[in-house]
Amino acid sequence: MTTLYYHRGACSTSNHFALEEAGLPYQAIEVHLDRLDDPLTVKLRSLNPMAMTPVLLLEDGGILTQNAATLSYIADMAPERELMPRRGTIERARAESWLAFVASDLHPTLIEYIYPRTAKTKEGREVARALYEKRVARRLKVLEAWLTDKPFILGDRFSVIDGYALVVLNWAEPAALSLEAYPNIQAYMTRIEARPAVRRVREAEGPIVW
Template identity: 35%
Template structure:
């Protein structure tokens, strides 16, 4: 498997999940401006959507979209997603929330030309949306309880952006959670491998 990524982009979530999974994988960096891979290929021939992440599978094409890639990694690894009853659906619920309500909320900070009003409105929305996790993370280690899942990989990237790109004030329980994750081997390795250590 090969993960196409850009340093510090949302593909960092998939990178962390792959390290956690113990599955064999390689990575290749993509220049998102020129849509060129490190080996000088036109990235749009690999992922016509032109954005990261993309996961080239060993025998069945290319998978895109964080929710699909993270779920695939968890399935293949047989971990990173709780099993039984609602476990799988709670994970998908968390991934969908992170993708559609948080990830997309950062847009004004990545789009050139966004106004200060747009950024300030986005900050307010992100603070409100992140607060959903505050209470749970004050009493449990991870998003879905005491086991690390792919939802943690994705939420970590949101908090990484909140801290490093937006300068958002985050609640103490979220800050403590972020510190726990930064200290985790897989997260530290993914950050170092992407040159963000």
């Protein structure tokens, strides 16, 4: 059975969504990356020296990390669920382009947007916020426009990319970032949040404390 190590509210929850959507047997283990005396954290650090989640421990004992790889792998393990287009097709390449957008553009920008809030001086916080406000708006506008005429990033079908995007967009809350100017994104988040598999994962993981 595949084991997912996740941190609640973090990007690794998108893998939890994906496993649940895929209907694969799995176990999901919550880790607290900042509790250095917790044996589970020690174990995670031995599995992934970068000390980051997600970490997938595969049935053969192998380790897989990096959302772009783990989400694609989970989708490919359950092809009948069509959580990603078939490999070797242009549809797959386009899906991977969106997956890269979430992993390389949206994810890092939003997470960096949270950090300036911890800057020590008021001036430091303002400078950082102004910088990140521009960067994050550029990326959110791309997604907002894309979602104008489609319920999910790949069109009519949910894919593993949507679960990842949801988790990243959830960070608007700790970033104190209003999504009011992005009605398509807000409706998109509500749509994904309502999916039965996502509800089950939310129930299993419990409330997020930012």
